[in-house]
Amino acid sequence: MGGAAVLAVLLAGCGSARGTAHSAMPGMGGGTASARGASSVSAPTASSGMPTTAGMPGMPGMAAGPPGDGLADTRDGYRLVAAAATLPAGVATRYRFDITAPDGMPVTDFAVDQTRKLHFYAVRSDLSGFQHVHPVMAQDGGWTAALGALTPGRWRLYATFSPASGPGAGRDFVLSRLVTVPGRAVAVPLPAAAPAVGADGYTVTVSGDPGGGAVRPLTVRFTRAGEAVSGLEPYLGAYAHLTAIHAGDMAFAHVHPVAAAGASHGGPELAFHSTLRESGDWRLFLQFQVRGALHVAAVTLHIT
Template sequence: MNTGTKITAFAVVLAASFGTAYGLGAALDPVRAPAAGANAPGAAHAHDDTAGEASAAPPAGGLAVSEAGYTLELLTPRIASDRPAELRFLIRDADGGPLTSYRRTHEKELHLILASRDLTGYRHLHPVRAADGTWSTAVSLPRAGDYRVFADFTPAVEGSRNLTLGTDLSVAGDYRPATPAPASRTATVDGYTVTLGGSLRPGAERELRLTVAKDGREVTDLQPYLGAYGHLVALRAGDLAYLHVHPGGGDTAPGPDVSFDATAPSAGTYRLYFDFRHKGTVRTAAFTVTTGPGDGHDDADGGGTGGHGH
């Protein structure tokens, strides 16, 4: 759900609340967050099969190319850095044919996330599906390296649940690993300051609260983007597991606060991407979060540099 980003980071993520599979992200309904058990969608969103299941800890999503009879086939396995390219892929069903029927979640049939292994590159894209089931999207990645491609979708088949499939993309060019982003509680992007509040603990649900300000003043007129005031994408350090986050309950307002309920599945380092829209532009604020026994903090530590997400 956003425009291009540049993010200093090393492998990360924020672990979040879970459903049938870990997913990456969550979204807040512009008027009211979904109640437990209510339908709510995928990447950077809460999924319709996850609400009210924060105590579950299923296998992480995005680590497998196939699940539940569906397979992600990347038709463009490699591109060149810093050049416009078309990324093409298919979702195949158990019979090997292309899936052509999807359930729309947050206004889209499928959400596509690209993240570099060192997390210096991040994109949230919404590709277009052709009649034959082939998906395509324009993309330009300024940094070379190994990327993980996540497809977050729900088949429009009775009894189907939300799925997050992952595969690798090679981006050719001069690759130089980035310096890990330090942990801090604020991120800045285009003059906006986003502050991370709340706590993150392994095995226990906690509230994460993102507060948006511009030029020292709280922003109270955030605009809905894909049906939400805020979207949270989370990836775990090391394996880039795609994780679920629940939107905070109750009535929601257009800022300055956007809240999510999250559970870290283990001690470690996580990367969290928060997408928000203001004055017609979608921006991404990124944080590095480290948590674990004896870390001495009651609140989550955030850090990193935000950039335009897309």
């Protein structure tokens, strides 16, 4: 792939959770990222252009434009509403919220994206903490997200969804709110660049040219002890789930799989569509499942 940047990323094992919690980086109280050996290298800047993602497998069409960077609680009249401005440290907690439509009423009709009606993420401001959970919606439209233990500091909570009806039908939205977790907050530096890092016998190689703001292909290759890994199991309708957060302002980019999971196992290579609009450092969180265990890999990618 011309102009490709190749990265090796550290795989940190994370047992799959039951219920609503689907991912928490290991080693940080069940809810934060601690894969500090992940690598980053510079990727060349691609030509500018607006993404065209309508019709991509595994995601709703976006006829009215991209979903936004997720840095606000309101977009085109849709709002993420929550009362809590703080969450407790060191213990599992529940975060309750609503998604309201332009008329102010709770949205109850959502399209399914990667097997879920709504995806919810908790990310620490220094990108050292990451959780991806799937809340439960009540009949009145209220949502409850079960979060693992959070460390003290500032966290941004993202909700990604697509209304199935109403003025936003068929569009993807990313909305977020900030919360504070009280206590002594210790900032964790973003990992430095490294050509290759491995752990638990796994190596994942990510290649592509994701910068420039246009939809670009991104390829992930899985190996173990130098041998190709083809035992990836379906997770959220695909063989891996990839989320990117910008280190400068915490802009959100959901990287979508090109193809859905089939009846058999996947790998050793997976293809994604990526759209990283801003230059600078991005933290990529890759989730995949092997033999019933959910793993999370984190990598810092620098876009010039």
